Every structure is written in structure tokens, then in C-alpha cells.
Amino acid sequence: MKYLLMIYVDEAVENAMSEAEMGTLMEGYGRLVEEMEAEGVLQGGERLQQVAAATSITSRSGSFAITDGAFAETKEQLGGYILIEAPSLDEAIGWAKKIPSAIHGTIEVRPIWELDEPPLAESAQADNSVAADS
Amino acid sequence: MSDCLPDGVQAALKAAWTQRASLLAALIRAARGDFVAAEEALSQALEAATAVWPRDGVPDSPEGWLVSAGRLALLRQASRAAQSLETSDPDGKLWGGAVAPVEGEVVLDNLIDFGGDDDQLRLVFTCCHPALAPAARVALTLNAVCGLEAHAISRAFLVEEATLAQRLVRAKRKIRDAGIPFRAPTSAELGERLPEVLKTIELIFNEGYACTRGRDLISERLCDEAIQLASSLARLLPDETEPMGLLAMLFLTDARREARVSEGGDLVTLPEQDRRLWDQRKVVAGRSLLAQAVQLGGDGPLVLRAALAAEHSTAASAEDTRWARIVELYDALLVIEPSPVVALNRATAVGEASGPQAMLTAVEAIEDPGGALASSHYRLAVIGEAQRRMGRTLEARASFEAASQLAENDMERRHLLRRAEACF
Numbered sequence: 001m002k003y004l005l006m007i008y009v010d011e012a013v014e015n016a017m018s019e020a021e022m023g024t025l026m027e028g029y030g031r032l033v034e035e036m037e038a039e040g041v042l043q044g045g046e047r048l049q050q051v052a053a054a055t056s057i058t059s060r061s062g063s064f065a066i067t068d069g070a071f072a073e074t075k076e077q078l079g080g081y082i083l084i085e086a087p088s089l090d091e092a093i094g095w096a097k098k099i100p101s102a103i104h105g106t107i108e109v110r111p112i113w114e115l116d117e118p119p120l121a122e123s124a125q126a127d128n129s130v131a132a133d134s
Numbered sequence: 135m136s137d138c139l140p141d142g143v144q145a146a147l148k149a150a151w152t153q154r155a156s157l158l159a160a161l162i163r164a165a166r167g168d169f170v171a172a173e174e175a176l177s178q179a180l181e182a183a184t185a186v187w188p189r190d191g192v193p194d195s196p197e198g199w200l201v202s203a204g205r206l207a208l209l210r211q212a213s214r215a216a217q218s219l220e221t222s223d224p225d226g227k228l229w230g231g232a233v234a235p236v237e238g239e240v241v242l243d244n245l246i247d248f249g250g251d252d253d254q255l256r257l258v259f260t261c262c263h264p265a266l267a268p269a270a271r272v273a274l275t276l277n278a279v280c281g282l283e284a285h286a287i288s289r290a291f292l293v294e295e296a297t298l299a300q301r302l303v304r305a306k307r308k309i310r311d312a313g314i315p316f317r318a319p320t321s322a323e324l325g326e327r328l329p330e331v332l333k334t335i336e337l338i339f340n341e342g343y344a345c346t347r348g349r350d351l352i353s354e355r356l357c358d359e360a361i362q363l364a365s366s367l368a369r370l371l372p373d374e375t376e377p378m379g380l381l382a383m384l385f386l387t388d389a390r391r392e393a394r395v396s397e398g399g400d401l402v403t404l405p406e407q408d409r410r411l412w413d414q415r416k417v418v419a420g421r422s423l424l425a426q427a428v429q430l431g432g433d434g435p436l437v438l439r440a441a442l443a444a445e446h447s448t449a450a451s452a453e454d455t456r457w458a459r460i461v462e463l464y465d466a467l468l469v470i471e472p473s474p475v476v477a478l479n480r481a482t483a484v485g486e487a488s489g490p491q492a493m494l495t496a497v498e499a500i501e502d503p504g505g506a507l508a509s510s511h512y513r514l515a516v517i518g519e520a521q522r523r524m525g526r527t528l529e530a531r532a533s534f535e536a537a538s539q540l541a542e543n544d545m546e547r548r549h550l551l552r553r554a555e556a557c558f
Contacts, residue, residue, distance in 0.1 A: 001313045088167075088315035089265060090323075111312050 002043060002112035003084055003092040008076040009105035011050050028100035036084065041095065045082035076106055083112075139188060146192040147183060153197055154281055159253035161204045162316045169260075169309040169316070171211055172204075173278070179203035254279075255318040255370050258363070262331040263314050270305040271334045272341075277302055280359045290352045291341060324374070332380050332436060335363045339384055343391070344543075357388055368423075375432025378423050379440045385420035386443035389413045401549045405452035417447045438467045457487035474502045475512070482516055490523035511540040515550060522557055531557040 017025070029047075036042035051070040058065050070077060079101065086092040089109070096107040139147070150157065154176075161172035179200045193199040261274040273291075276282045282290075288298035308314065319327040342356025364381040371377055393407035402408075424440045442463050449455040464480035477500040485493025497516055500507065507513045518533030534554035541547035 003313075086313075089263075089313045090315055090317075092313070093265075 001086060001088065001092075002114065003086055003089075004110050004112060005045075005082040005084060005092070005096050005099065006078055006108040006110065007080045007082070007099060007101050007105060008074075008108065009079045009101050010076050011079070013104050014079070025100050032098055032100065035098075036082070036095065041084045041086060043083040043085055045080065047080040048078060050079075051077045079105070139184060142192055143184070143187045146187065146196045147180070150180075150183075150196045150200055151281060155254045155257045155279065157197060157200055157204070158278065159256060159316070160201045161208065164205050165208050167310065167313070167316055169314075170303075170306045171208055171310075173306060174211065175204040175207035176200070178207040182207075251370055252318065254366060256316055258331060258367065259318045259327060260309065260314060260316050262327075262334045263309070264327070264330050265312060265314055266305055266308060268334070268337065270301055270308075271330070272337050273298060273301050274305045275334055275363070276338060276356075276359065279363065282355075282359070286352065286355075290356055324371075328371075328374065328376060331367065332364075332376060335360050335367070335380060336384075338363070339387075343387065343394075354391075357384075357391070360384060361388065373430075375427040375430050376434045376436045378427040378430075379432055379434060379436030379438075382420045382423035382427065382440035383436060383443050385416045385423065386440065386447045389416035389420065389447055395545075399545070401545045403549075404446060409451065412447065420444065420447065433466075435467060435471045438463055438470075442467075455486070457483050461487050474500050474504070474507045478507065478512055478516055482519075485516075485520060485523070490520040494520040494524075509540060511537040511542070511546065511550060514540065515553070518553065518557075522553075527557045531555075 014022070014025075033042065033045070054068075054070045056067050056069060056071045058067075058071075082095075082099070084092060084095055086095065089111075092109050096102060096109050099107055101107075157179075158172060158176055161175050162169060165171040165175065182203050183196075183200060187193070257279055258275065261278055262271045266274065273287055276287050276290075277284065284299045284302060285295050288295040291298070338356055339360035342353045342358075342360065344353075361381070361384050364377060364384055368374075368377040368381045389412050390404075390407065392413065393409070393411035394402055396402050420440065421444055424437070424444055427437045427440070442460060445456055445460050445463070460483040461480060464476060464483055467476055468480065478497065481493055481496035481500065484496045494517065497513065497520065500513075502508060514533050514537035518530045518537060521527075521533060522530035531554050534550050534557065538547050538550035538554065541550055
């Protein structure tokens, strides 16, 4: 299953970081990306510019309104995303916990909408792969 | 289930029902984790059994028959879904039409791996996954693990049946859509996952114990189910002491059930309870489990809370209670579970051990950053009691009246108003 890991952080927290702290944070991201690539789970990901650079458009009574800023004023803002492939929610959560910003922010883990899988093939025996754990 | 089923069929269905965790597990695996599809398939299989068994007799392996029927139901569901994506199979030969397996199609016992206990564990941990909302975990556990139908659960929690049914549907869909895996945690994950399960079981028990409608069958059923769940957990995780602690605490608390509500339907507080009504078998069971947990080195929050319940349940009377020991236990509990509610309980114990002034001081010293206490009747009730004991009757009356306005149900409100009136 594919999951989008959305990284929410209070920009004020990151802006208050020293250069050294920011450096450590970025190194952490570098290592995480390497690990994800090595495991073959990374599908994509980017860091976003801060919301000061954002523009929002909404439709109001038939016409578009274009405004400066994010779609809503929130305490934490979307700072980036990572798209991964994981066998289940538990693995996706495991990766989310490793995201360096998770310590001072929130990571939303949302599954990607995928088209219906082809019909189940009749299997003579139950799939016992789950019996391998615990 | 129909009342006009022959006895043999009834008995077989009942027996199969006790294996529901294994049946569901087999179908969840066949459905590749789709909880929703598996549940639907299981109920279709049961429907088919009630239609076919009276006619053809109970099969040699009822569970095997049900799993086969369930698998056929899954194929049927899947082919319907496929047909909505593309046209195929105009002669309808793909799944043969009926859900009931025809002779020769029943998969024999030895091909089905019943995980038994492991499946029970997998099901409980899946239903109590942290990705599900607490209310959803409670409803789903009662439904999928304990086998309660939506209408029974909705009556127990005093919510509209439609609301409860929706809650269940959403929870099952979330399991499927978010990919919550059908498995039990590894020992490394247990530390994080077990408390959620224990909390869910406790919520179920509390709902039954709260007796908001006085004593009735549903309340007792909930308490019993919670005790059953805690008991299964303790048995399936013999190296863990917290499930033992939970079970001990539930036994010790449940022991007092009969004394908690008066004939008139009023709440009877612990010091006022007639201790002869306490169920001593449950007290003994609770104490024995607690001793086992302590011997294994258990010192977690549930073991401590069981120890607290034991102090109350073994005291011959309110005056004989070892209050100083209780304060010590609360001190230990506050270190690992620093909640304002626990601090308030401690303050009450301090009052018993060291007098009302100490009690008041203890209450006033409680930090409540979340503001949870400010909107609860409990804090005001404790303050009122302290004031009453110090002879500050007017203040006590005011405190109890203010507390009654914050009460969560009629029984508590009446109780607090009575205490207010007793201050003159």
C-alpha cells in the first residue's frame, strides 16, 4: 500500500532553531532518505517552502478568489511530504516516527486511494504469513 | 438467530459462535486483510447454515463448513466487484450461485489452520489499534471479539442504534482502507500497544459498572465481558503483569457490585456500603491474581491500582482501612501516572489518614493544566467533604451544590444534592 506522510510543523519552532540545530535536522532527513531508499520504500518526497510563499484559490459564487497564504490559519503548517510503499499501516507508522520533525511536529499518515484489486483467486489453504510474527 | 431451529442445529451454531475469533481470522486472511468483507462473509455463512443445516443435518465439521461458505461468499463479493469494472462470465458459472458449499466442496479440517488463541490475540489487538478512536475500539471489541450485536451495544452506551452501527461500519472500513494489519504485536511493540487494549477493556467495565440506569442485565453483561477479555489477555500473555493487574482490579471492584446501588436506586459510597454484600469469591480471586503479579515483579499502573482496590476490598470496615498504606500506593502511582484524578483520589486518602485540613491542602495543591478537574464534580465534592468535616457547613453546602450542577448523571446529582442538604 502507498502512504503519504505529511509533515506538519509550527514554522515558528523551526525559525527559532540555530544553524547548528537546523544542520542536525537536515542531516537526519538525509539519513532517513538513505535508509528508505535502501529498503526500497521511498516513492517520492519534497520539502515545501514556508506558507509565506503560498497562494490559495477557492471558488466563491461561480468565480475564483485568489488569496495570499495557506488555505487555513493553523498552529502547525504543512512543511513537506514523503510518499512511501509499505505492507501495512504499522510499517508506515514506523517510518513516520523516524521523521526528524516528528519530535516537534505532527505527521499525518494517509493511505493513497488505489483502484480496486483484481478479484481474489480461490486458495486451497489459508494464507499463514501472519503466523510468522509474535 | 431463529427460535424454531432444531436443538442440534442450535447447539452447533452456539458452539461455532464461541470460535468466532478463529472463523473471522480465517476469513480475514482469505480476504487479504479486508475486515469488512470478512465480517459480511461470516454473517452470510451463518445465514446459509441456519437455512441448510436443519434440512441436511449438522455437518461433521461445522467450523470447516462455515469457513468454506465464508470463502465462497468472498468470491461472490469479489466477482461482483470485478463485474462492475468489466463485463465477464455471462453464464454465471464463476461462483456457482449459492453460498452454501455443495457436497464435496467442504474443505476438510486438516486444511484449515485454526490459529485459536493466536487469532483471539490478533483480533483483540486489531480492534484496539491506536489508529482507531477510543469509542470505536470499545464498540468494535464488543462486537467482533465479544460477539455483541449493535443494538445491545447501543443500549449499553445509551446511544442511538444507528449511531453505533455507523461507528462500527466506519471502524471496520478504516481497518480495511488504512491497512491496519491483522496481527498481534511483537514483544518489542507490546509496551506501546498493550496499554491501549487494557484501557479499552477498562472502558467497557466502567460503562457496565457505572450503573447509570441502576442494576440491569446489560450492565452486568458488560462487566462480565470485560472480565472475560481481561482473563483471556492474562492467559494469552502469561509473562505480562499488567493484564494480571487489570483482571485483579476488575475482580476486586466487581466484588462490590451488589452493595453499590441501594434498593431505591441510589448510589452508595464505599464507606457506606454493607460489606456483607461483597462477593468474597471475587475478592479472593482478585487478591490471588495480585499476589501472582507482584511476585512476578509487576509494578505498573494496573498492578498498583489493583493493590489499591485490594486495600479497600479486604478492610473489614471503612475505619479499618489502611489509609496510610493507600496514600503510599497513590504516591507510587502518581510517579508513573501523574493525572489530576489520581491526585484527587490521593487527597481523599490523605484526608482519611491525616484529617480534613490536610485533605484540603492536598486538593488545593493539585495542578490541573488540562483543566479537566475544573469541569468535574469530583474536585468540588472532595472540597465540600473537607469543609464539612472542619465544621465549615455553609461553605460545604455551597461546594456540594456547585458539584451537583456538574454531575454527569441523575444518580450522582441526587447523591451530591443529598450531601448538600445534610450540611446545616
